[in-house]
Amino acid sequence: MSQPSKSSPWRIPLVRELVVILAIKLGVIIGIKALWFTEPTVPENGTEKVSERLFGSVAVNDQSPTEESP
Numbered sequence: 371m372s373q374p375s376k377s378s379p380w381r382i383p384l385v386r387e388l389v390v391i392l393a394i395k396l397g398v399i400i401g402i403k404a405l406w407f408t409e410p411t412v413p414e415n416g417t418e419k420v421s422e423r424l425f426g427s428v429a430v431n432d433q434s435p436t437e438e439s440p
Contacts, residue, residue: 379385413419
């Protein structure tokens with residue numbers, strides 16, 4: 371019976387180079403995400419600004435968005 375060859379894909383230089391490049395790219399993407407996209411930014415009075423932009427007037431709402439009305 372023939373035995374399987376013991377050549378590993380890691381012995382191929384192209385495979386090693388591709389893995390290194392992918393690891394570097396992944397590190398850069400994770401670094402960019404950590405630096406610039408750590409938390410969402412919520413604009414002040416965002417709902418009012420959108421209402422003014424879409425409808426031309428500011429809608430005044432006394433309730434906070436988390437309160438429910440009966």
